[in-house]
Structures are given as structure tokens and as C-alpha cells.
Amino acid sequence: MDHRGLDERRRATLAAVAPGTALRDGLERIVRGRTGGLVVLGYDETVEQVCSGGFELDVEFSAPRLRELAKMDGAIVLRGDDHRIVRAAVHLVPDSRIPSDESGTRHRTAQRVSRQTGHPVVSISKSMRIIALYLDGVRYLLEESAKILSKANQALATLERYKQRLDEVTGALSTLEIEDLVTLRDMASAVQRMEMVRRIAAEIEDYVVELGTDGRLIALQLDELVAGLDEERELIVRDYLRTRPRQYGEALQALDRLSATELLDLAAVARVLGHSAPGGSLDASVSPRGFRLLAKVPRLPPSVMERLVDHFGTLQKLLAASIDDLQSVGGVGEARARALREGLTRVAESSLLERYA
Numbered sequence: 001m002d003h004r005g006l007d008e009r010r011r012a013t014l015a016a017v018a019p020g021t022a023l024r025d026g027l028e029r030i031v032r033g034r035t036g037g038l039v040v041l042g043y044d045e046t047v048e049q050v051c052s053g054g055f056e057l058d059v060e061f062s063a064p065r066l067r068e069l070a071k072m073d074g075a076i077v078l079r080g081d082d083h084r085i086v087r088a089a090v091h092l093v094p095d096s097r098i099p100s101d102e103s104g105t106r107h108r109t110a111q112r113v114s115r116q117t118g119h120p121v122v123s124i125s126k127s128m129r130i131i132a133l134y135l136d137g138v139r140y141l142l143e144e145s146a147k148i149l150s151k152a153n154q155a156l157a158t159l160e161r162y163k164q165r166l167d168e169v170t171g172a173l174s175t176l177e178i179e180d181l182v183t184l185r186d187m188a189s190a191v192q193r194m195e196m197v198r199r200i201a202a203e204i205e206d207y208v209v210e211l212g213t214d215g216r217l218i219a220l221q222l223d224e225l226v227a228g229l230d231e232e233r234e235l236i237v238r239d240y241l242r243t244r245p246r247q248y249g250e251a252l253q254a255l256d257r258l259s260a261t262e263l264l265d266l267a268a269v270a271r272v273l274g275h276s277a278p279g280g281s282l283d284a285s286v287s288p289r290g291f292r293l294l295a296k297v298p299r300l301p302p303s304v305m306e307r308l309v310d311h312f313g314t315l316q317k318l319l320a321a322s323i324d325d326l327q328s329v330g331g332v333g334e335a336r337a338r339a340l341r342e343g344l345t346r347v348a349e350s351s352l353l354e355r356y357a
Contacts, residue, residue: 011209013120013135016041016083018212019145023083026066027124027131027142033067036126038075038110042119043086047077050113054090061085070124075109080119102139110134145214152207152218156225159200163225166193170232174351177288180316184275185282187240188266191273194233195255195263201226235295239288239315242274290315297343304331308340319344 017024030037040047054074059065061083069076074089094112102108110123114134121134122142131142173190176182204222208215237255238248254272262268267277278284293315294305311329312318326337 010135010140011206013041013133014140014206014209015212017122017131017133017142018210018215020213022061022063023066023078024142024212026061026063027122029063029067030070030124031129031131033070034126034129035070036106037070037122037124038092038106039066039122039124040075040077040092040113040117040119041083041122042080042117043077044117044119046117047113047119050092050094050116051075051077051087052091052093054087056087057085059085100137107132107134107139111137111139142210145211148207148210149214149218152204152211152215155200155204155207156218156221159197159204159222159225162193162197162200166190166197169193170236171351171354174292175354177293177315178319178348178351180287182286182288183282184270184277184284184286185266187236187273187275187286188269188282190236191233191240191255192263192266192269194229194236195258195269197226197229198233201229231295232292235291237273238291240273240275240286288315289313290318293344293347294318296347297340300340300343301331304329304336307331319348 015021017027027039061078065085066076069085069088072089075092076085077087077090078084079086092109092113094109094116096112098112098115100108100111102111104125106125107123110121110132111134113119114121115137118136123132123134124130125132133140133142169190170193173182173186176186201222204218208219208222211218234248234252237251241248241251251273255269258268258272266282270277270282275284275286289309290312291305291309294300294308307329308318308326312321321341323334323337323341326332326340327334332340
């Protein structure tokens with residue numbers, strides 16, 4: 001089963017068994033030893049109820065100990081917070097009425113125990129030499145670092161291409177904003193590209209979690225590629241959200257909920273921001289409020305930015321404002337008004353030069 005888009009609990013569990021951790025070392029020792037095994041990652045009354053036989057240990061965890069205990073029949077139970085070994089050689093007896101789509105006895109038991117107890121369960125196959133993690137009944141194969149790295153590098157290459165295209169689209173949008181020529185298509189295309197880049201980045205973040213210490217270089221490359229993306233996304237939504245501009249958080253959540261198919265539909269993207277496409281046409285003109293442009297002006301406090309947008313309403317009015325007009329906004333004195341006027345002019349000229357150079 002594909003496991004992209006993991007929630008925080010699943011990410012934390014995968015991080016606990018990622019390469020470089022003591023637990024993963026112990027699991028890989030079991031694989032190399034070809035004994036197979038079952039390991040429950042958590043211990044409470046519910047787990048106690050499905051345990052039969054075995055013996056209590058309550059000893060500190062170590063990879064060699066896990067390997068040696070796996071030589072015996074039965075499961076090993078670790079405490080959830082520090083993975084201290086609390087029981088070994090345990091026969092797990094989950095409720096047989098719990099559905100399972102696994103055929104092997106060990107994997108079927110692991111899936112049912114994870115569903116019944118809510119704790120992660122790791123199953124190591126003796127014959128196939130694979131490590132499977134079950135969380136709430138869902139199976140995640142723990143692949144070798146080399147395989148995950150290959151997938152992560154492919155995803156990074158895709159992200160680089162999409163990010164380059166996003167930079168081109170947002171650069172063109174800035175020029176169109178200054179010239180007051182933005183259409184629904186231009187706006188929706190920029191938002192669409194941002195969402196695509198974010199989703200590819202989220203996929204790579206999952207790979208980084210699975211890679212553990214082996215994912216440090218991937219994480220650094222990812223951070224460099226998506227630096228400032230969330231802030232840019234928020235600004236463009238605030239610029240073009242048609243209704244309740246201060247409630248932009250709802251629009252951001254709605255964008256997150258768009259399916260992959262819906263994201264390809266520019267009209268659907270525009271609707272999230274409150275814009276309709278009459279007759280299916282995306283050529284209608286739209287005007288930004290000016291958040292994106294103001295964010296490029298150095299040392300402009302967010303509170304002043306808010307007041308400027310509230311006062312002028314649109315980017316074009318803001319660009320046409322004189323120093324006296326800017327001073328009429330609360331918190332903007334003469335010095336700041338002059339600096340703001342010069343900053344807006346430089347940003348506008350820079351955007352035009354980049355576009356037409």
C-alpha cells in the first residue's frame with residue numbers, strides 16, 4: 001500500500017524505525033539472522049490482554065538483545081516511550097473476528113494486534129526477508145535505504161522542474177499585476193503550481209522520515225527548494241480571495257482538500273478562492289490587493305502592510321498613491337512613506353525588467 005501523505009502519528013512511528021535508529025538496527029539483525037519475528041511497539045492493558053505465555057523482562061533495549069530474543073518462538077513487546085523490552089516469547093492472541101487481508105500467520109497476527117490495541121506492530125518475514133510495519137491495520141513496508149533514496153532523488157528532480165516552472169509563473173504574475181492585466185487563468189495557474197510543488201515536497205518529506213539519518217542531504221535540498229513557499233502561498237491567497245479576506249485559512253484548507261483531478265482544473269482552483277468562471281471562461285480580469293508586492297518591500301511590518309491594504313483596497317491604487325496618500329495611513333510617517341514609495345517603485349521596476357529582459 002502506498003503511504004505518502006502520512007499524518008504526524010505515522011510519521012513519528014516511521015521515524016522510530018528509520019535507518020540509523022537502534023530499533024531499526026535490531027530489526028535488520030533479525031532479517032539477517034533469518035529467524036523472523038513479531039515486535040509490538042507499546043505496552044498497556046490492551047496489549048496485556050492479547051498476550052499469552054512468555055516471560056517478563058523489563059530490561060533496557062539493545063539491538064543485540066532484540067536479535068537474541070527473536071530466536072525464540074513468540075513475540076517481543078517493547079514499551080512505547082523508550083522501547084524498553086518488557087516481555088518476550090509471547091504468544092499473541094488477537095480477536096479472530098478482526099478483519100485481516102493478510103495470508104501469512106505472522107502478518108495476519110500483526111495486523112489484527114495493531115487494530116485491536118492501537119499500537120504499531122512490526123512483522124519480520126523469515127522467508128521473504130522483509131520488514132512490515134502495521135499501524136491501525138495498515139501495512140507499510142520498510143524498504144532498504146538505497147531503494148528509498150532512489151525514489152527520493154527522482155522526486156527531487158521532479159520538484160526542481162516544477163519549482164522552476166512555478167518561479168516562471170509567479171514572475172509573470174507579478175508583471176501582470178503591475179500592469180493590471182491579471183486574469184483568472186493567470187491567478188489560478190500560479191496557485192495550481194504552488195499546490196503541485198507543495199504536494200511533491202510533502203512526498204519527499206515522507207521519504208526523509210523513512211530514511212532517518214540517511215535522509216539528511218535530501219532534507220537540505222528540499223529545504224532549499226521550498227524555502228518561503230508557504231508564505232508565498234498565503235500571500236497569493238490573501239491577494240485574490242474574493243470573500244472574507246481575513247478568513248484566508250479556510251481557503252488554504254480547501255486547497256489542501258482538492259483531489260489530484262480537481263487540482264488540474266483551473267476553474268476548480270479559482271472557485272476555492274471565491275471566483276466563478278462565467279461560461280467556463282477564465283479570461284475575466286481580477287485585481288490583487290497587494291500583499292505579495294508589499295511583502296517584497298524591506299522592513300515593512302505586517303501590521304502596517306495590513307493597514308495599507310485595508311486603506312487602498314487594490315494594488316493599482318497602492319502603486320498610484322503619492323507620499324501624502326501613504327502618510328494618511330496609520331503608522332506610516334513621512335520617512336516610512338518615502339521609503340515605501342521608493343520600495344514599491346524598485347519592486348515594480350525589478351519585476352518588469354526580469355520579465356522583459
